[in-house]
Amino acid sequence: MRLVQLTVPTGKRETVLGALEDRGIDYVVTDEESRREYTAVVYFPLPSPAVEPVLDELQEAGIDEDAYTVVVDAETVVSRRFEALREEYENGDVETDRISRQELQAEAESLTPTFSVYTVMTVISAVVATAGLLLDSPAVVVGSMVIAPLIGPALGASVGSVIDDEELFTESVFYQIVGVAVAIAAAAVFAWLVRMTNVVPPGLDITAVGEISERLAPDLLSLAIALGAGIAGIISIATGTSVALVGVMIAAALIPPAAAAGIAIAWGQPTAAIGSTALVLVNVLSVNLAGLLTLWYVGYRPENLFSLGETEQRVRRRIVGLAAIVFVFALFLGGITYASYVSATFEENAREEVELVLSEEEFAQYQLLEFEVVMDDEYPFVSPEQVVVTIGGPPDEAPPALADTLRERINQHSDDQVAVEVRYVNVIEGNGEASRDG
Known part of the structure; x- marks a missing residue:
């Protein structure tokens, strides 16, 4: 009311x-x-x-x-x-739950802080996200999302397009471009300082940090997060409900990937930054695309009915343009997803081959202790580089046929030759207990 x-x-x-x-x-x-x-x-x-x-x-x-x-x-x-x-x-339909066009415009404008505040808060959120990623701390990463001021510009561009407020649209697009650039730059500078001052262990392999590696090689599921964030954000402000939690979701799609890109740049691995940078861009575009479609669906139109045709054409062009760019990025993410699928399938098949070999009567006295697939650093399209198999057996000389057999059987599941390292550990059993001697 x-x-x-x-x-x-x-x-x-x-x-x-x-x-x-x-x-x-x-x-x-x-x-x-x-x-x-x-x-x-x-x-x-x-x-x-x-x-x-x-x-x-x-x-x-x-x-x-x-x-x-x-x-x-x-x-x-x-x-x-x-x-x-x-x-x-x-x-009872969707349109009756929404606020008026006038209120929507005021709400979109109020969600965007002044440029100086926006810039400072973006830098702070990027620095906090970078620290959280380097610490491999999900809690800290979530904290960075809470303080990120991204929801206003992310939704303002869609609102400005639909209600024919070009000033709001232009300002929101400018804020988004600046926000992405500032977030990546701030993360890179902070990560470089952390690295140079040895705040993190020297020689830290960023690809081995879970919170970072998952954003260096993103998959198609990331696109679903961005689209969901855009739809939820528009519905939140269009129905006059709280947008705080939705703002966190939008920040989740933008801030951590931007921080991961900055970390990769600071570590001198620009190729590793490709995937996370692409993820930031596709998420920004997806949020805007989802916002445009949702606003038009729930019935928002320009104030001046005479400009409806012109605005509708402009919105249609922007939707088509955004959809085309998002589709291109989706193909890129699809390629990363397929590479991850191939790697996961290889790992599963390779493990099964090792277990099958060890189940044969000839090698019955040996047992699989550890199995590891080491990936290369060709981000974002990583692939298996080496397989390390640790096998336990009696304190006798290991049969050379076992290593050769494992190498042959494992490489049957890979188009490229994968190095296979077989490690033997002596297992001595006595008094009902087994001990290792490697």
Whole structure:
């Protein structure tokens, strides 16, 4: 429910009040004496879905932006006429749950801080995310998402496109470009300082850190996160619900990958930064694409109906353009996903081959102790480089046929030759217990 406070220009009092009477809207009028161009201030309650059509009708009656209009939340309205309005406008579909176009525009603008605050908060969130990734701490990474100020620009571009506010669209796009660049740069500088001052162990292999490696070789599931974040973000502000948690989700799609890219750059591994940088870009584009589609679906249109055709064409062009770019990035992520699938399949098949070989009667006295597949560093399309098999057996000389057999059987499952290292560990059993002597 909303309470609308509207200033009535001179000569428009009867027109405005007549429009409210025609719609069956309760109102209260007070005379205005502070300025000569306004004769009264009218107050009236409305169901949320009625705000936009009523304000549009009043604007057609002569209430322009020079006269101020205030729309605030109303907790309770007791009125039979109001209940009739509610039954008229609230019919349970998606469009009746959304806020008015005017409120949406104000909400989108309020979510974007000033440029200096936006830049500082982006730097802080990127630094915190970088620390969290290097510490391999999911909790710290989540904390970086909470403070990231990305939701406003991420959704503002979609809002500006749909309601024909090019100033909001341009500002939001600019903020997004700056935000991505600043986040990666801040992460790179901070990671370089950490590395040079030996805050982290010298020689740290960033590809061995779980929180980092998963973002250096992203897959198609990351695209689903970004699309979901964009849809959830738009629905949150369009229905007037809290956007705090959705802001965290959008930040989850942008800040950690940007920090991972900065870390890879600081470690002198630009190829490793390709996957995470691509992930940041595709997530930004996906959030905007999902926002555009969702806003148009729930019924938001420009204020001026004469510009509807032009705006619709512009929105369509932007949707097609974004979809095309996202599709290209999706192919790239699909390639990474396929490479990961091939590697996982190879690892599973290689382990099965080792177990089958050791189950043969000839090698029955040997047992598999450890199995490891070492991946190369050709990010983002990593592939198996070496297989390390640790085998336990009696303290006798290991049969050379075992190593040869394992190498042959394992490489049957790979198009490229994979190095196979077989390590033997003497297992001495006594008093019902086994001990290793390697």
